[in-house]
Ligand code: MG
């Protein structure tokens with residue numbers, strides 16, 4: 439899990455360095471795949487339920503599951519979400535970041551930072567003895583207090599030998615409710631935060647999830663190990 443997590447996190451650094459105006463989302467995907475394979479790992483997303491690429495790359499009002507395309511060109515002012523998984527020796531990492539491209543609006547930057555900070559609110563609640571609902575409550579109460587909303591139709595999850603495992607980890611919930619957390623559980627905790635309403639819909643391609651009201655959305659995800667104290671972040675190789 440540590441190796442898979444490190445490779446996943448490094449693949450996101452490759453994406454961060456490659457994202458600039460004029461580059462296609464396919465170009466980013468090709469670089470991510472090449473890096474993962476160079477490490478002796480395989481892209482967890484490629485072929486998963488038929489997904490045709492190594493990364494999900496979602497721009498602006500696209501929340502998750504954007505399909506890389508040579509026709510989708512990144513522009514100044516976009517916010518670009520990259521979600522990556524790498525499988526190494528039978529175990530998976532899963533991580534996502536939201537990258538601003540050039541000069542973006544102050545509100546977009548605030549959305550990105552609130553989303554990141556909501557993950558760290560979750561980290562305070564994610565420890566052995568607490569419950570899944572403590573994580574969701576921490577994320578949503580923080581996000582709402584900042585005037586944004588959390589996506590409710592898609593959730594975090596356990597991760598390990600399979601990319602998606604039990605338990606589900608919603609970004610909302612009631613403190614003290616849900617499955618208990620134990621040391622050494624490995625979870626993908628991933629706030630998806632909308633500037634407007636929480637409602638989302640799936641585009642005609644059957645994959646890409648977008649905000650129903652067209653507002654911006656941000657995503658921040660790490661694979662973590664639950665412990666008796668602070669969680670261990672496996673995919674955060676550069677603390678950004
Ligand atoms: Mg992910």
Ligand code: MG
Nearest residue numbers: 532594626628
């Ligand atoms: Mg995930």
